Amino acid sequence: MPKETIFAQGNEAVVQGALYAGLDFYAGYPITPSTEIAEILAQRLPQAGGRFIQMEDELASLCAVIGASLTGLKAMTATSGPGFSLMQEALGYAVMAEVPCVVVNVQRGGPSTGMPTAVAQGDVMQARWGTHGDHAIIALTASNLADVFLMTVEAFNLAETYRTPVILLLDEVVGHMREKLVIPGPGEVEVVQRLRTSVPEGTDYHPYLAREDGRLPMSDFGGVHRFNVTGLVHDMWGFPSNDPAVAYGLLHHLVDKLENRAETLARYQDFFCDDAEVLLISYGSAARSALHLVEQRRARGMKIGLLELNTLWPFPAQTVRKYCRGRGHVLVVEMNRGQLHGEVQKAAEQPERVYLANRYDGVFISHKDIMQVLHVVLGKGV
Amino acid sequence: MNTRRYIRERFFPHLWCPGCGHGIVMSALVGAVDSLGLSQNEVVVISGIGCSSRMPGYLDFHTMHTLHGRALAFATGVKMGRPDLTVIVPMGDGDAAAIGGNHLIHAARRNLDLTAVVLNNRIYGMTGGQSSPTTPEGDRSTTAPYGVLDPSFDLVELARGAGASFVARSTTYHAQETRELLAAAIAHQGFSLVEVLSQCPTYYGRKNQGGDAVAMMKTFKQITAPAGSQRAAQDPGLITRGILVQEPRTEYCAAYGELVRELSGHEE
Amino acid sequence: MESRSLKEELSVLIDVDWCKGCGICVAFCPKQALSLDEHGKARWTGPEDCVRCGLCQMRCPDLAIELR
Structure with missing residues (x-):
């Protein structure tokens, strides 16, 4: 409730x-x-x-x-x-x-x-x-x-x-x-609590040793385990290391723990995508105008849909590729010079079909702004 | 006192140069913690970047080696998260007074119960001997080959001006005094700063004809005098040692805790 | 009498692996009870003169000296 x-x-x-x-x-x-x-x-x-x-x-x-x-x-x-x-x-x-x-x-x-x-x-x-x-x-x-x-x-x-x-x-x-x-009421939305180590006092605790599931249980400062925290390349105890193998392993861990889970971490919503010949991809407030346009054009029979991304990073490339597949045109809607547009192009099987509808003048992008670009993309003139 | 109880022996011998004063300060710090009877699990040591910042790695407490100049900002979060813990922040002079100068004055103003220990060797050692805000005017460094043109900070006056409720100064020559001052600073309820003049024979000494570590420590003896002593009164050019500011003032976490109690009281 | 019993109880132990031979302990020992050996490491060469004041331990930057 x-x-x-x-x-x-x-x-x-x-x-x-x-x-x-x-x-x-x-x-x-x-x-x-x-x-x-x-x-x-x-x-x-x-x-x-x-x-x-x-x-x-x-x-x-x-x-x-x-x-x-x-x-x-x-x-x-x-x-x-x-x-x-x-x-x-x-x-x-x-x-x-x-x-x-x-x-x-x-x-x-x-x-x-x-x-x-x-x-x-x-x-x-x-x-x-x-x-x-x-x-x-x-x-x-x-x-x-x-x-x-x-x-x-x-x-x-x-x-x-x-x-x-x-x-x-x-x-x-x-x-x-x-x-x-x-x-939402308590319990309606899942809340993840910190995973703390079960290693007892007096037993060697490794703050940077991942479990089999990839998670690293923590121990609070002030607790029974004393360890080191540093911004230097470090070993599994948190102490600085110049060992190339340690540096290599750490960098792999830091990147892989998220990039290898890009699809697990992907949060997105789709609107009218099933039969869409034109796919808009947007996020944040720009997605409001994109959705407005989709709803307006759908009412007039246009086969247009929206993929709204809630996870931007790690970029859900597989999801985006899947959504782009088979579309006539893909239009990325954002308020910058095409920062996510490039990522979508990289992910799409037909990057030449990925276009950009954007504004970067401090004015909120409207459904009309997107429609103007869409007109050009669809070859209907400026 | 069993020093080895408090250190991570596997990392010794440490990386500091022969004769570097930082080990003397670390030894004094361990002595201070021991004299206060604190358990290792209730002490957090947080450093920035530089020669001084390697200290936490050698100490068997909860330890953190953070960003250049920002140790006090990290320490602020730790202390607010666990006000019951003793938080000690060793810093270098460049760390504390240059890149971290803003964090230093605000930590002093806020009066959060942190103990800042500035190991002042008047030079950037880790990067190879560049001048810092405490390099005396006219002295040489790799970035001041013709001598430093700008005046240096007096860290004690800086801390006093920023509102620190406890400020003290000593030198590595006065190791026993340093230990006692560190203990007093840790025991003080509020922000404390202890400046310890520490020799860098490798860079500062070599660039400025300071001699070896022994000669530099002898200089510390000659150029300093206890605050309030006859020597200090007779020669105003001497650097004063001892407790230079000690004023009880409301500690930040205590004030915040009081606010939380008041507000939750209103709600009930 | 008291200092004699202290002398019997306490030794100046030097970890030569940690000592970097800076000479601080030697220079400031009030009784000249320490010296550097042929490898440049500190040695407790005058236990009979040593008053176990602990200054060497306090000033050793290498944490290599312990009175025990």
Whole structure:
């Protein structure tokens, strides 16, 4: 039974989802258009016995989140544009040290300070490759408040399951728009708790030795197992190593644990895809306009469908390939210069049929914008 | 005291250069923890990057080697997550005062119960002898071949100005004093900073005709004096040692815990 | 009498594998009870002069000296 129905903003849906998932700790720094997440949590967390702190910058915020996570807390930070750039150093640390945490990026126009109050989806590649070095990452997104809530819970679940930072890649429109949000009751949505080691005190515990199922049970700082955490290449105890075999194995583990599970981690929804000759692929707020167009054109008999991706990274290439197969035309709809378009082209068997409908001027892409491109693609003129 | 109880012997001999002062500070830190009777499971040691940052790896506590300059930010999360744990943050001078300067002043201002230990050797050792914000004006480094043009930070005054509730200073020559100051800093409820002048004979000493480790430690004896001593009063050019700031102030976690109690009380 | 019993109880133990031969213990020993050997390692060469003050242990950067 739903606990409560509220009229809320996307950023508040993040807060609701995080609290549902068991958020204990938030550290952040104000930045448009994500600030409401910090503001609401500053009020809510101490009421719930959780911990909130405003740090001196975004980088410090993610560092504090990682520290708190190592004491066993579910921890999150939220930011936008320039703040996400600052966080990249700590994001890489969380990847390397395999510390579960959630980073929300409510995207705005860039590069640099860009357009702080305008919508954009220009951080898709930064989410994937923003921190240096080979690695893998999970990035989730959503186009409506129900999904924002669910993807926030999912972000925590995947962070705990795979001991990884998870990026919740929202955008200004989703963050600031208001609609109905039905908050699920306790138990209605699965919440994954941290897997802790069963190794008893006095027995050698390996914080970086994966079990047969690939999971790495944790031990909290302050517990009975003392180990080391470092951003250096490290062995199964967490101590630095220069051994090429250790470096090779670690990199394989960090990438494979997510990339090899790309289809397991794929969260997506399809609309009218069965007989669609034209397939739109979209995500985030852009998917709202894409769905609007699909519904409008379907009413006029056009065979058009939408694949909405909720998992952007690891990119669900097999799923996308399957969906693209046999379509006359595939149109990727996004608010950037084609960051996911390239991934779809790589995945599709006929990349020459994958087109891009986009905007990158701070204006929300409309169904008319997409229709204009579709006209050209279908050879019906400009 | 059985030092070996607190260290990870398999990583010894350590990687610090012969005569490097950092091992003396580590030894003093272990002595301080031992004198306070803390159990190893209730101590967390968090470092940044640099020569000093290798310390946690050698210590048998909960340990973390983080990002350059950011150890205090990580430590803030650890301390807020588990306020009952003792959190010690060894840092280098570049780590603390250059790349981590912002984190340092805010940690001091917040008065979270962390103990920052700045091992000040006045140089970047790990990268091969570049000048840091504590390299004295005129001294040489690989990035200041004609001498440093800009004035250096006084870490004690920096911490005091930022609102640290406990600030102390000593040197590796004064190892016993360092141990006692570290113990007092750890026992202090609130943010504490202990600056320890530590010799880097390999880079700072060599670049500045400082002599070997022994000569550099003798210099520490000559250029410092206990705060409030006659020597210090007679020669204002001397660097003062001892507890230089000690002011009881509300600790951040305590204040936050109080807020949580108040709010949940309202709800009931 | 007390220092004599201390002398009997405590030895200055030096781990030569850890000692890097910096000479700090030798230079600052108030009783010249330590010296560097032909391999440049610290040795407790004057146990009869040693007052077991522990300064060598406290100042050893290699954690190689222990009074036990």
